[in-house]
Amino acid sequence: MRALDVWRRLRLALDRYERAVAEGGVPVTSIVARQRIGSNVARGRRFHRSFASMPLEPAERWEGALPLAWRFRFGWVLGIADSVVIEGGEVAVIELKSGEATRGAKEQVSLYALLAMLNFGVRPRAYVRTPSGLVEVGNWEELALEALERFLRRG
Numbered sequence: 001m002r003a004l005d006v007w008r009r010l011r012l013a014l015d016r017y018e019r020a021v022a023e024g025g026v027p028v029t030s031i032v033a034r035q036r037i038g039s040n041v042a043r044g045r046r047f048h049r050s051f052a053s054m055p056l057e058p059a060e061r062w063e064g065a066l067p068l069a070w071r072f073r074f075g076w077v078l079g080i081a082d083s084v085v086i087e088g089g090e091v092a093v094i095e096l097k098s099g100e101a102t103r104g105a106k107e108q109v110s111l112y113a114l115l116a117m118l119n120f121g122v123r124p125r126a127y128v129r130t131p132s133g134l135v136e137v138g139n140w141e142e143l144a145l146e147a148l149e150r151f152l153r154r155g
Contacts, residue, residue, distance in 0.1 A: 006060075006062055006086050009119060009120050009121075010062065010066070010086075012119065013066065013067070013068055013069075013119040013120075014067060016068075016069045016070065016071075016119065017067035017068060017069040017078055019069070019076075020069035020070075020071070020076035020077075020078040021069075021078065023075075023076055024075075024076070025069055025075060025076030025077060025078040026075060026076065026077055026078070026151075027077075027078060027079055028077060028078070028079030028108060028111045028112060028115075029079065029108065030151075031077065031107075031111060031147055031148065031151040032104050032107045032108045032111065032147055033104075060087065060088070061085075061086065061087040061088075062084075062085075062086045062087075063083065063084070063085045063086070063087075064083065064084065065080055065081065065082055065083060065084075066080065066081050066083075066084040066116075067079075067080050067081075068080070068081055068084075068112060068115035068116060068119055069115065070114075070115050070118045070119065072148075074152060077111065077115065077148075078115075079108075079111065079112060079115065081093050081094075081095070081109075081112040081115075081116065082094060082095050082096040083095075083096065083129075084112075084116060084124075086120070089122065090122065090124075090125075091116055091117075091120050091122045091123075091124035091125070092124055092125045092126075092127060093109055093112045093113045093116050093124050093125070093126050093127070094109070094126075094127045094128070094129050094134075095108055095109035095112065095126075095127070095128050095129070096129050097128055097129065097130050098130075098131065099130065099131075100130055100132070101128040101130050101135040101137075103143075105128045106128060106135075106137045106140075106143055107143050107144070107146070107147040109126045109127065109128055109137055109140065110126055110137055110140035110141070110143035110144040110147065111144050111147060111148075112126070113125075113126035113137075113140045113141075113144065114140070114141070114144040126140040
């Protein structure tokens with residue numbers, strides 16, 4: 001992707017996130033969580049609203065936490081990826097964890113990778129960064145779809 005394309009797609013991603021927040025989207029953490037989540041969602045939404053108003057400059061490489069959202073038939077899914085790296089037409093999504101790369105962490109980064117793919121039109125690589133190092137999640141598509149199916153069955 002050229003710098004201008006990256007900038008344009010980032011702006012569109014932020015616009016989608018704002019719309020998802022306004023329309024009451026489902027956070028990625030709620031889809032992955034087996035139990036109800038607390039105030040982290042409200043805190044995350046406040047952070048992301050302030051982030052979305054920051055100007056983005058065209059660049060060949062972009063890296064940072066990124067609010068992502070996409071509207072599915074059942075509604076919006078939204079979340080803030082810990083780190084998205086866009087460079088030379090490639091995208092990587094990285095979830096930062098203080099512990100090991102659990103199934104929940106892999107599902108979470110998988111959902112962010114799915115949102116990134118839909119927003120940027122490129123199949124990203126998905127990773128969980130732990131104190132032990134970087135763990136690639138090669139089957140992220142399968143994990144993301146399983147998490148969405150499980151969430152929809154819960155109702």
